[in-house]
Amino acid sequence: MRLRPSDSNVTEDQEPFIGVKVRRKASRRHEYKGDYMDIPSRPYLMKILQKQGDKQVFFADKVLKFTSTGKMKRWILMVTDFAVYLVDPDTGTLKRRIALAAVDRICLSELSDNFFAIIVPTEYDLLMASTRKTEIVTVLVDATKNASEYELEVDFSNRFEYNASADLVKEVQFEEAEGSVRTRIVKK
Numbered sequence: 001m002r003l004r005p006s007d008s009n010v011t012e013d014q015e016p017f018i019g020v021k022v023r024r025k026a027s028r029r030h031e032y033k034g035d036y037m038d039i040p041s042r043p044y045l046m047k048i049l050q051k052q053g054d055k056q057v058f059f060a061d062k063v064l065k066f067t068s069t070g071k072m073k074r075w076i077l078m079v080t081d082f083a084v085y086l087v088d089p090d091t092g093t094l095k096r097r098i099a100l101a102a103v104d105r106i107c108l109s110e111l112s113d114n115f116f117a118i119i120v121p122t123e124y125d126l127l128m129a130s131t132r133k134t135e136i137v138t139v140l141v142d143a144t145k146n147a148s149e150y151e152l153e154v155d156f157s158n159r160f161e162y163n164a165s166a167d168l169v170k171e172v173q174f175e176e177a178e179g180s181v182r183t184r185i186v187k188k
Contacts, residue, residue: 036061044092054080063130068165105153107160109174125162
């Protein structure tokens with residue numbers, strides 16, 4: 001995994017992103033399950049995957065996705081051997097499929113928050129939040145490497161930009177505040 005830290009001081013007990021990200025105690029040395037949705041028991045999800053030709057699900061769970069207007073919506077995120085999927089949990093419809101090869105990098109803060117951005121230069125990016133962020137990032141890096149021999153870059157910074165839509169760039173800013181993390185999302 002190629003990690004690109006910023007210039008801050010982080011100690012070694014903050015693995016698996018050792019030396020680049022502050023970790024909550026509960027998220028360290030956590031066993032990964034992968035499929036938290038039990039995909040085989042959900043015919044509508046199986047149908048989507050079969051139609052697209054994906055064979056293996058490495059990760060599936062509900063996440064919060066931030067819309068271009070700044071609202072949060074719960075989605076089903078699936079990472080397979082070929083793509084990242086976003087499925088509407090209310091209707092069971094596929095909203096978006098992103099080929100792993102189209103993902104340029106993943107952005108995270110250096111602090112103990114649940115945010116991550118999947119950067120897709122040919123389309124708009126995804127800003128999401130999940131308590132299983134570490135597992136998602138690890139799975140994305142491994143799946144991309146297995147599918148293409150390309151090593152996905154993981155950038156750590158307390159400030160990063162993402163394309164919320166085709167014509168809207170936003171910046172996510174993180175700062176420590178009274179024992180927690182304050183997050184702001186602003187238009188650029």
